[in-house]
Amino acid sequence: MRVAVALLAILLAPIPAVAELLDFSGAEWARIVRHGPWPLPFRADPSNRVSGDADAIALGRTLFFDTRLARDGRLSCATCHDPALGWSEQRARSEGRTTLTRNTPSLLDVRLRRWFGWDGAHDNLWATSLRPILDPREFASDPTAIADLLRGDGKLSACYDRAFGRDIAGVDAETLAIDAAKALAAFQETIDSARTPFDDFRDALDRGDRIAAARLPLAAQRGVRLFVGKGNCAFCHLGPAFTNGEFHSIGIPFFTAEGADGGRHAGIKTLQSSKLTLLGPWNDDPDLAPGTATRHVDPQHRNFGEFRVPGLRDVARTAPYMHDGSLASLRDVVKHYSDLDPDRLHNDGEAILVPLKLSESEIDDLVAFLESLSPTVRTSDASSGPRCN
Amino acid sequence: MRSLASSLVLLLAATGAAEACEPPRLDASTRIDGKRHVLLFRGVPSPPPLNTSFAVEIAVCARDGASVAAPRVDAWMPAHRHGMNYRPSVVARAPGSFRADGLLLHMPGRWEFVFEVGGERLTATQTLD
Numbered sequence: 001m002r003v004a005v006a007l008l009a010i011l012l013a014p015i016p017a018v019a020e021l022l023d024f025s026g027a028e029w030a031r032i033v034r035h036g037p038w039p040l041p042f043r044a045d046p047s048n049r050v051s052g053d054a055d056a057i058a059l060g061r062t063l064f065f066d067t068r069l070a071r072d073g074r075l076s077c078a079t080c081h082d083p084a085l086g087w088s089e090q091r092a093r094s095e096g097r098t099t100l101t102r103n104t105p106s107l108l109d110v111r112l113r114r115w116f117g118w119d120g121a122h123d124n125l126w127a128t129s130l131r132p133i134l135d136p137r138e139f140a141s142d143p144t145a146i147a148d149l150l151r152g153d154g155k156l157s158a159c160y161d162r163a164f165g166r167d168i169a170g171v172d173a174e175t176l177a178i179d180a181a182k183a184l185a186a187f188q189e190t191i192d193s194a195r196t197p198f199d200d201f202r203d204a205l206d207r208g209d210r211i212a213a214a215r216l217p218l219a220a221q222r223g224v225r226l227f228v229g230k231g232n233c234a235f236c237h238l239g240p241a242f243t244n245g246e247f248h249s250i251g252i253p254f255f256t257a258e259g260a261d262g263g264r265h266a267g268i269k270t271l272q273s274s275k276l277t278l279l280g281p282w283n284d285d286p287d288l289a290p291g292t293a294t295r296h297v298d299p300q301h302r303n304f305g306e307f308r309v310p311g312l313r314d315v316a317r318t319a320p321y322m323h324d325g326s327l328a329s330l331r332d333v334v335k336h337y338s339d340l341d342p343d344r345l346h347n348d349g350e351a352i353l354v355p356l357k358l359s360e361s362e363i364d365d366l367v368a369f370l371e372s373l374s375p376t377v378r379t380s381d382a383s384s385g386p387r388c389n
Numbered sequence: 390m391r392s393l394a395s396s397l398v399l400l401l402a403a404t405g406a407a408e409a410c411e412p413p414r415l416d417a418s419t420r421i422d423g424k425r426h427v428l429l430f431r432g433v434p435s436p437p438p439l440n441t442s443f444a445v446e447i448a449v450c451a452r453d454g455a456s457v458a459a460p461r462v463d464a465w466m467p468a469h470r471h472g473m474n475y476r477p478s479v480v481a482r483a484p485g486s487f488r489a490d491g492l493l494l495h496m497p498g499r500w501e502f503v504f505e506v507g508g509e510r511l512t513a514t515q516t517l518d
Contacts, residue, residue, distance in 0.1 A: 235496045236496065292442040296478065297474065350470075351471070
């Protein structure tokens with residue numbers, strides 16, 4: 001009787017769904033595999049002599065969460081770059097001492113970027129870290145105030161001495177401000193996104209393990225097929241970080257109540273007038289080797305209204321989307337490309353940008369794929385490491 | 390017979406037949422035979438990497454034997470109707486030998502390399518995955 005009951009229980013138990021793998025073509029396999037492996041190894045930034053240094057990372061982590069960097073003591077970097085929100089925020093537009101014109105970009109995998117900010121106005125992480133501290137609309141601070149903070153706090157001073165290998169007392173305010181930015185950069189270089197279900201799928205494809213690859217839900221598999229195929233997404237969202245790091249106009253309006261946002265056009269002007277670039281005296285690499293792109297960047301008419309292509313890792317956590325935060329959800333983003341208005345695009349812009357005219361189920365599939373770029377289990381992130389004490 | 394040869398020479402000249410010239414040696418390069426120039430080029434590294442700055446080495450000669458000024462170097466994607474976001478710098482290394490730095494091909498697909506030398510436009514395509 002007991003055996004019969006057990007047999008009945010087995011027969012009545014729900015049949016586990018058999019995992020299935022789509023019939024990806026060889027070309028699709030190759031395109032998918034190019035989005036890995038992940039994570040990428042750390043490479044120190046040669047323009048920042050404290051890149052990768054544990055003491056500098058601790059100093060940068062401490063400063064990142066310190067509201068004393070702002071003139072009114074109300075803001076820290078983490079106010080807008082919230083670790084719990086993929087180091088971004090939920091507001092459409094950043095809120096400093098006033099409402100700004102752009103959405104706070106995520107800092108995930110920021111060390112891999114060639115250009116920083118939505119307009120690429122900076123070519124290195126330390127200069128882009130200093131910008132909001134000095135900006136009158138944000139922290140509204142200045143080098144003297146930054147220096148006073150570092151010199152006046154014994155823990156910060158000791159941390160500085162260890163990180164930079166010199167006595168803070170003999171360092172001028174401008175150098176201290178830039179060193180603070182380099183410590184902030186060293187910390188932000190540790191903000192990596194974690195492995196995801198997509199990475200397991202990609203690695204399984206790469207080693208020919210069809211059973212393991214089939215663990216990615218079918219909707220996400222259909223979504224990745226669209227991503228590397230009909231959607232043309234992988235032309236710009238390429239490589240392991242899902243971005244080419246360059247700039248495109250995708251039909252998002254760039255006129256605001258405050259006027260036109262020139263995007264990359266304005267970014268190049270700012271870059272070329274700055275002394276805090278890889279071609280300037282604050283680059284710690286004596287050969288200025290990392291400055292090749294800066295030396296050759298070419299301002300063009302089509303740059304007006306172009307914005308940086310963001311990476312897509314953990315993108316489900318960094319809503320809202322686009323440079324102005326105008327799209328609330330991933331579904332809105334996919335629908336934007338599905339219904340793209342060609343009249344909003346530059347005549348001399350990207351010719352392959354055409355309305356995708358996706359079905360509702362295709363939109364669901366692309367969203368499912370984008371969600372597979374987030375980790376299923378979250379472990380401690382970069383915010384939980386050592387600080388100056 | 391001499392008359393026939395002379396006629397042939399005249400005929401070739403009248404039809405603009407190209408004279409031969411030999412650019413400085415450049416191993417493992419792509420050759421472009423233009424009407425007035427012959428150009429060899431190769432990426433450094435080769436093949437050119439996707440979305441990473443690279444250089445191009447160039448060897449060129451003029452079919453009429455004239456010296457050659459530095460070519461203008463560019464690349465664009467015909468299907469996308471846009472080029473690079475960067476303007477390469479070109480330096481001479483020896484007579485007929487040049488190096489262009491600062492190229493960056495930021496999207497996969499078919500790229501057309503464009504060399505403008507002595508008023509002639511020479512092109513060659515490469516596909517990047």
